Amino acid sequence: MLVASNRGPVSYTVREDGSLQSKRGGGGLVSGLSAIGPDAGALWVCSALSDGDREAVRRGVGEEGVRMLPIAADVHADAYNGIANSVLWFIHHLLYQTPLEPVFDAEFRRQWASYETYNRAFAEALAEEAAPGAAVLVQDYHLCLVPGMLRELRPDLRIGHFSHTPWAPADYFALLPRDIREQLVLGMLGADRLGFLTHRWSAAFSSCVQALDLDVAARMALSGVPESFQYAPKWNGPGHRTWLGVHGLGADADFLRERAHRPDVEERMAALREEIGEGRKVIVRVDRTELSKNIVRGLLAYRQLLDDHPEWHERVVHVAFAYPSRQDLAVYRDYTAEVQRLAGEINDHYGTPGWTPVVLHVKDDFARSLAAYRLADVALVNPVRDGMNLVAKEIPVVSDDGCALVLSQEAGAYWELREDALVVNPYDVLETARALHDGLTMKPEERAERTKRLAAAATALPPAQWFLDQLQALRELPPS
Numbered sequence: 001m002l003v004a005s006n007r008g009p010v011s012y013t014v015r016e017d018g019s020l021q022s023k024r025g026g027g028g029l030v031s032g033l034s035a036i037g038p039d040a041g042a043l044w045v046c047s048a049l050s051d052g053d054r055e056a057v058r059r060g061v062g063e064e065g066v067r068m069l070p071i072a073a074d075v076h077a078d079a080y081n082g083i084a085n086s087v088l089w090f091i092h093h094l095l096y097q098t099p100l101e102p103v104f105d106a107e108f109r110r111q112w113a114s115y116e117t118y119n120r121a122f123a124e125a126l127a128e129e130a131a132p133g134a135a136v137l138v139q140d141y142h143l144c145l146v147p148g149m150l151r152e153l154r155p156d157l158r159i160g161h162f163s164h165t166p167w168a169p170a171d172y173f174a175l176l177p178r179d180i181r182e183q184l185v186l187g188m189l190g191a192d193r194l195g196f197l198t199h200r201w202s203a204a205f206s207s208c209v210q211a212l213d214l215d216v217a218a219r220m221a222l223s224g225v226p227e228s229f230q231y232a233p234k235w236n237g238p239g240h241r242t243w244l245g246v247h248g249l250g251a252d253a254d255f256l257r258e259r260a261h262r263p264d265v266e267e268r269m270a271a272l273r274e275e276i277g278e279g280r281k282v283i284v285r286v287d288r289t290e291l292s293k294n295i296v297r298g299l300l301a302y303r304q305l306l307d308d309h310p311e312w313h314e315r316v317v318h319v320a321f322a323y324p325s326r327q328d329l330a331v332y333r334d335y336t337a338e339v340q341r342l343a344g345e346i347n348d349h350y351g352t353p354g355w356t357p358v359v360l361h362v363k364d365d366f367a368r369s370l371a372a373y374r375l376a377d378v379a380l381v382n383p384v385r386d387g388m389n390l391v392a393k394e395i396p397v398v399s400d401d402g403c404a405l406v407l408s409q410e411a412g413a414y415w416e417l418r419e420d421a422l423v424v425n426p427y428d429v430l431e432t433a434r435a436l437h438d439g440l441t442m443k444p445e446e447r448a449e450r451t452k453r454l455a456a457a458a459t460a461l462p463p464a465q466w467f468l469d470q471l472q473a474l475r476e477l478p479p480s
């Protein structure tokens with residue numbers, strides 16, 4: 001069994017004395033896949049992302065079961081920053097400000113050629129490593145072309161692809177040039193099975209395929225949505241069939257509960273309590289500082305809450321952890337600056353000598369995140385669009401006293417948690433402010449009851465099972 005993803009389980013930095021320091025990779029993909037562990041006998045093929053990673057490859061340092069591909073830094077930058085994060089991420093999360101962006105020009109075509117090179121490097125490495133008939137699980141929007149390329153090199157393999165993001169609606173996907181859309185879709189249809197986090201994203205992918213009007217025949221499930229596509233011309237014969245499946249990644253309760261009660265988390269809880277102040281309610285959010293996470297509108301909603309409900313002054317603190325992400329991209333740096341500016345503005349306007357309304361931390365610290373999870377009275381998870389959002393699933397699992405969850409209708413997690421969450425439209429700042437107030441005033445017994453049900457729904461498909469389900473479904477498919 002092989003797994004392929006851009007980000008792997010570890011990343012390295014070179015210390016001043018020349019030694020290498022390793023750090024766990026961030027984001028939902030790594031959280032989900034980390035459950036595989038080295039004992040499963042899988043090989044995890046990933047990119048060398050930093051100079052430290054490339055140095056680790058050069059020195060032959062690495063973790064068992066992980067192969068890092070030292071793709072040329074400029075090719076990787078074009079593919080990862082240029083195409084994956086500035087085009088595909090934007091398309092699937094509806095992030096373009098369409099009067100100005102996107103512009104598909106010669107620079108875009110140059111970067112696209114790097115995206116192809118980078119996908120080919122993965123396909124070749126996988127073809128080289130895979131035993132006859134092996135299962136290969138390719139992950140996410142960075143590697144959409146890999147299934148098709150790998151099928152041409154190794155038709156004997158069982159190839160799966162899993163999307164950890166939403167999938168764009170067909171009209172929005174159509175912003176991309178037609179040949180690019182075709183390459184993406186046909187690259188993915190090279191897989192035997194495509195996995196998505198929710199039915200919504202799977203249905204969106206199907207509409208994008210159908211909108212292209214290619215020589216692809218859909219077979220419908222009883223529910224009336226496509227369950228597989230058969231694509232004839234490219235792989236000849238009777239046509240290659242690609243199945244669709246949905247696997248809603250859940251939180252890892254055992255890991256989280258154990259980890260959240262270690263001494264380093266207790267220490268951080270004490271420090272946070274100090275920062276928050278005695279007897280105050282706590283609204284928590286924890287995100288990568290990511291455009292899709294909607295941190296700015298979250299702060300605007302909090303400001304609205306303070307405007308509408310002066311009774312909360314001095315009695316509530318918004319603990320916001322916004323960890324650095326994709327800082328090579330100016331748009332992410334600008335967003336980070338805006339988050340910091342707005343948090344500062346709220347503190348200047350409302351704060352008093354004994355009360356800091358927003359406690360913002362930008363340095364990544366997993367133990368401190370868990371400490372905040374345990375302390376939260378209200379969790380704010382308001383992405384404009386999100387494949388799943390594991391924070392929404394993790395907080396109810398580790399919460400000490402129960403926590404009200406304010407949740408965006410656009411997060412994949414909405415479909416599993418909506419009954420017990422306070423659901424909001426992420427663009428509607430007034431509604432979000434009202435939901436924060438409702439969360440803060442929810443009766444303790446109701447909060448505890450809802451948290452219990454949220455935790456049960458959130459852990460229905462823990463990462464190890466999520467992964468095994470995909471593998472089993474891939475292995476059980478009829479021969480293509």
Ligand code: G6P
Pocket residue numbers: 007026027028029030140164165325326
């Ligand atoms: C999302 C993506 C993952 C990605 C993660 C972190 O969860 O689906 O593929 O690894 O964000 O982003 P990064 O660019 O730092 O890998």
